[in-house]
Amino acid sequence: MKFLSAKLAATNEIIMAEDLFKQVISHSKEYGFVFQSSEIYDGLSAVYDYGQQGVALKNNLRDYWWKAMTQMNENIVGIDTAIFMHPTIWKASGHVDAFSDPLIDNKDSKKRYRADVLIEDYIEKVRGKIAKEVKKATKRFGDSFNEAEFISTNGRVVEYYEKIKSIEDRMRVGLDDGNLGDIKTLIEDLEIACPISGSRNWTDVRQFNLMFDTDMGSVTDDSSKIYLRPETAQGIFVNYLNVQKTGRMKIPFGIAQTGKAFRNEIVARQFIFRMREFEQMEMQFFVKPGTEMEWYETWKATRMKWHEALGFGSESYRFHDHIKMAHYANAAADIEFDFPFGFKELEGIHSRTDFDLKQHEEHSGKKLQYFDPEENKSYVPYVVETSIGLDRLFLGVLSKSLEEEKLEDGSSRVVLKLPAFLAPSKLAILPLIKKDGLPEKGHEILNTLKYSFQCSYDEKDSIGKRYRRNDALGTPYCVTIDHQSLEDNTVTLRDRDTMQQERVSINALETLIAKKVNVSEVLRRL
Numbered sequence: 001m002k003f004l005s006a007k008l009a010a011t012n013e014i015i016m017a018e019d020l021f022k023q024v025i026s027h028s029k030e031y032g033f034v035f036q037s038s039e040i041y042d043g044l045s046a047v048y049d050y051g052q053q054g055v056a057l058k059n060n061l062r063d064y065w066w067k068a069m070t071q072m073n074e075n076i077v078g079i080d081t082a083i084f085m086h087p088t089i090w091k092a093s094g095h096v097d098a099f100s101d102p103l104i105d106n107k108d109s110k111k112r113y114r115a116d117v118l119i120e121d122y123i124e125k126v127r128g129k130i131a132k133e134v135k136k137a138t139k140r141f142g143d144s145f146n147e148a149e150f151i152s153t154n155g156r157v158v159e160y161y162e163k164i165k166s167i168e169d170r171m172r173v174g175l176d177d178g179n180l181g182d183i184k185t186l187i188e189d190l191e192i193a194c195p196i197s198g199s200r201n202w203t204d205v206r207q208f209n210l211m212f213d214t215d216m217g218s219v220t221d222d223s224s225k226i227y228l229r230p231e232t233a234q235g236i237f238v239n240y241l242n243v244q245k246t247g248r249m250k251i252p253f254g255i256a257q258t259g260k261a262f263r264n265e266i267v268a269r270q271f272i273f274r275m276r277e278f279e280q281m282e283m284q285f286f287v288k289p290g291t292e293m294e295w296y297e298t299w300k301a302t303r304m305k306w307h308e309a310l311g312f313g314s315e316s317y318r319f320h321d322h323i324k325m326a327h328y329a330n331a332a333a334d335i336e337f338d339f340p341f342g343f344k345e346l347e348g349i350h351s352r353t354d355f356d357l358k359q360h361e362e363h364s365g366k367k368l369q370y371f372d373p374e375e376n377k378s379y380v381p382y383v384v385e386t387s388i389g390l391d392r393l394f395l396g397v398l399s400k401s402l403e404e405e406k407l408e409d410g411s412s413r414v415v416l417k418l419p420a421f422l423a424p425s426k427l428a429i430l431p432l433i434k435k436d437g438l439p440e441k442g443h444e445i446l447n448t449l450k451y452s453f454q455c456s457y458d459e460k461d462s463i464g465k466r467y468r469r470n471d472a473l474g475t476p477y478c479v480t481i482d483h484q485s486l487e488d489n490t491v492t493l494r495d496r497d498t499m500q501q502e503r504v505s506i507n508a509l510e511t512l513i514a515k516k517v518n519v520s521e522v523l524r525r526l
Contacts, residue, residue, distance in 0.1 A: 021270075021341060021399070023404075024398055025271050027472070028271075028398065029051075031053055031473055032053040033053045033054035034048050034049070034271075034272060035048065035050075035051050046274070046275050046276045048272050053424045056454065057394065057397070057422060057424050058394055060421065060422045060424070062258055064422065064519055066258065067523060071523075075250070075252065075253040076253065076254035076255070076283065076285075077247055077249070077253075078256045079236065081236070081257060081259070083228060083229050083260060084216065084226055084229075085238070087225060087227060089360070090230075093356060094359070096209075098327050099209060099230060100207040101116070101207070101208055102116055102180060102207060102208075103205065103206055103207070103208040104184065104202055104204075106194035106196070106201060106202060106203075107201040107203060108201050109194050109197035113194075119171050119186060119187065119192070120323075123167055126160050126164050127164070130151075130161070133154065133156060133157050134151070170182070171186060171324070172324055175323075175324040176324060181205070187202060188200065208264075209264075210230060210265065210266075212227065212228040212264055212276075214227075228261075228262035229261055230262060231387075232280045232282050233282050233385060233387065236257055236284045237360055238360055238364075240284075240357060241366075241368055251287060251370055251372060252285060252286060252291075254284060254285040254286065255286075256283040257281075257282055257283075258279065258390065259279065261279070261280050262276060263278075272394065275391060278391045279389070280389060281387075281388050282387040283386045283387075285299065285384045285385070287381060287384060288375075288381070289354065289381070291382070292383075292384055296384050300319065300335075303335060303386050304317060304335060310419055310422075312400045317337060317338075318335075318343060319333050320333060320336050320343075322334070328355035328356060329350045329351055329352055329353070330353050331351040332348065332351070333348070334346070334348050334349075335347040335348075339395065339396060346388065346389070347386065347388035347389075348386075349384070349385065350384070350387070351384050351385075352384070353382055353383070354381065357381065368380060397419075398416075401416050401417045401419075401474065402414070402415075402416055402417075403417060414468075414471065414472045415472065415497075416472055418474035418476075420476040420516055423474045423517070424473065424474065424475075425455060425456040425475045426455065426476060426477065426513060427454075427456070427475070427477050427478070427479060427513055427517075428455070428458060428477070428478045429445055429449075429456070429478075429481070430458055430463060430466050431481045432481060434459050438481050438486075439459055441486060442457060443457065445481070445506060445509070449509060452510055456475065471496055474496070475496060476496045476517060477494065477495065477517075478496070479492070479509065485506070489506050490503050490506065491503070491504060491506055
């Protein structure tokens with residue numbers, strides 16, 4: 001009976017997560033956050049457009065990252081490099097030869113998957129079993145429960161951890177050695193089934209290069225072949241010396257960049273989580289050789305603090321060390337986020353060694369060294385990288401913010417509880433009725449406050465419906481103009497999260513709102 005109850009609870013959790021994800025997708029379209037690209041032509045797979053609300057939220061997220069990197073650090077500067085780059089750059093970086101994923105198809109569903117992701121999803125299910133054991137033990141023992149001791153001594157939990165380690169070790173060896181046959185055998189041994197067909201009828205595993213190529217110039221031949229960049233990092237590396245010299249930068253220093261990248265993903269599903277055209281926010285931090293691991297740990301802590309400042313709770317994040325290291329790294333970890341479909345990679349922190357700069361030295365014939373006046377010698381710096389997908393961050397923030405609340409009167413409301421500084425519109429200006437000088441007063445307030453932050457104006461429908469719409473849009477504050485406003489120059493200020501209302505002076509609005517929605521208040525806490 002206990003087993004059936006636990007299984008039912010687990011099933012309900014999965015259904016709730018799936019329902020939330022569907023709600024996020026539906027909400028995104030209904031309220032102008034994300035649209036399917038080329039929708040009137042039945043869409044283009046794994047390509048999306050950001051609507052009027054989405055582009056504002058996306059810009060605010062990018063601004064938060066950019067300011068935290070460049071404005072808050074005197075030794076980090078930003079650049080913007082071209083999408084088109086010399087094709088030899090991608091040969092030097094290893095992308096031409098090594099930028100591929102292990103692909104596997106299910107013969108019955110005809111669906112294509114990344115073999116490593118299938119295995120990682122299986123491991124995540126085992127982790128879920130551990131979490132359930134811990135949850136049950138917490139209820140059983142209450143305040144006296146020692147989680148660390150339980151995890152290290154409970155037979156079933158220890159067995160789960162040993163299983164995870166065995167699977168990870170086997171996958172690591174198979175991927176490092178290029179033994180794709182063993183990767184397929186591992187999938188078969190674990191009895192991993194296709195999520196669509198439920199069958200275990202798999203093809204062999206093969207490698208699939210992720211780069212898009214195109215032709216530059218009027219003549220199409222091998223010499224005109226170039227690539228759409230699969231990452232923004234290489235644009236930083238090939239400009240390392242330009243920035244260092246013109247900016248008179250001293251080690252350690254960083255170069256930040258945001259921009260589009262393109263990957264011909266094998267499995268481009270889960271809405272905007274994995275797309276073929278996406279945006280990255282990356283920072284390469286150049287350090288003295290031998291200090292890279294210290295900086296690696298520093299940036300892990302720094303980036304986690306940045307994420308947690310969004311207010312979604314530390315339980316929404318976790319670190320995950322890479323099972324298979326990239327060819328350029330000597331240490332790598334992901335910050336994973338609790339998306340509606342489980343913990344998945346949000347940001348990567350990598351110690352890239354001196355691989356990239358040395359490769360570009362070799363292929364370009366140019367020295368990319370730094371003269372250290374303290375050491376009185378030149379050397380190729382080591383690099384610690386932080387790399388986050390802006391679209392994934394957008395999806396995570398949207399997912400955690402979207403709620404359906406039951407109200408005291410028995411009704412419900414859909415509310416997007418975005419951090420106020422990220423909200424597309426910070427203030428909605430709402431005249432109670434469309435006459436008696438109230439719209440004119442509303443526009444007067446709008447024209448005063450629009451210089452300080454993004455405002456919206458709405459006079460359609462009842463005030464209650466307008467409140468609900470702004471709740472769903474994530475607008476943190478609404479200002480209602482009524483007849484009293486014309487008499488004493490006051491308005492009703494409504495808080496999105498609490499729905500509390502207070503009467504305030506119009507002259508005090510800018511100061512009140514700015515303090516609550518300004519990104520600088522969040523940056524001060526980092």
